[in-house]
Amino acid sequence: MSGVTTAEKTITQNGHQVKLYVMKPEKVSGKTGVLLFIHGGVWIVGNYENHKRLLRDLVVGSGQIGVFVEYTPLPTxxxxxxxEESYAALQWVAAHAGEFGADGKHIAVAGNSVGGNMTAALSLMAKDRNGPKISYQVLLIPATDASVDTQSYLDYGTDRFLARSFMKYGWDLYAPDAKTRDNPYVSPLRATLDQLKGLPPALVITAENDPLRDEGEAYAHKLEQAGVDVAAVRYNGTIHDFVLLNALRHVPSTDAALRQIADGIREHIAK
Known part of the structure; x- marks a missing residue:
């Protein structure tokens, strides 16, 4: 891909073996920060190959080095x-970023769909465990609750890019019992305000015609109530994962969203 170089690396951290892809912008001077990216795909169908163009756009746009986490999919x-694999990747990046020319003290985490779910959960986990500092969290059209019964699910859960039935299938595999689904690391929307206090600044992007729209916006509102610095933006006239889909890459809403994300990453990593 133009404008970047990529290397594959398998790490071992906290007993977890995780494959990472390290993507560097070709035009960079000095040490950069790190963009840790956690992919979507309902924990089933996502991978580096179908997310690499999105990561490339964010790496080039923000000027940061991207690290893509290839976590173990369902149903394995x-x-x-x-x-836990994503947290292991975060810890490894914080300790070893200098090996690939980055500063491990300046990390942004981003993810789309269920990757947005895990980005929110990872931010909570890092705070709870006094783990590596996250400078910025970017939740792209995120899943934030294991229930699939919001109005946007009813309005847009069929005949769209993301089907309600597929999300339900993924949730049933990922967190099959009610007790697990109440865990804020599974359903960040169910976290208390006290649990959300002190989280890193957040950007939450939703799409008008997306089953996940309502829960993403509800989570942004709850972050605001908890005193977190959060920006929530709904892109009208578009669908779930619009920033990922190559067919929508050059429509104005995708261009605008990618610029907004890259600008936010660059601004917060520099602090």
Whole structure:
């Protein structure tokens, strides 16, 4: 891909073996920050190959080095494996970023769909465990609750890019019991305000015609109530994962969203 170079690396951290892809912008001077990216795909169908163009756009746009987490998909493993692997990646990046020319003290985390879910959960986990500092969290059209019964699910859960039935299938595999679904690391929207206090600044992007719209916006509102610095933006006239889909790459809403994300990452990593 133009404008970047990519290397594959498998790490071992906290007993987890995780494959990472390190993507560097070709035009960079000095040490950059790190963009840790957690992919979507309902924990089933996502991977580096179908997310690399999105990561490339964010790396080039923000000028930061991207690290893509290739976590274990469903049904091979369920919660908390995928999240613990992502946390292991965060810890490794914080300790080893200098090896690939980055500063491990300046990390942004971003994810789309269920990757947005795990980005929110990872931010909570890092705070709870006094783990590596996250400078910025970017939740792109995120899943924030294991229920699939919001109005936007009813309005847009069929005949769209993301089907309600597929999300329900993914949730049933990832977190099959009610007790697990109440865990804020599974359903961040169910976290208390006290649990949300002190989280890193957040950007929450939703799409008008998306089953996940309502829960994403509800989570942004709850972050605001908890005193978190949050920006919530709904892109009208578009669908779930619009920033990911190559067919929508050059429509104005995608261009605008990618610029907004890259600008936010660059601004917060520099602090």
């Amino acid at each position: 493993a369920k919660f908390p494996t995928q999240l």
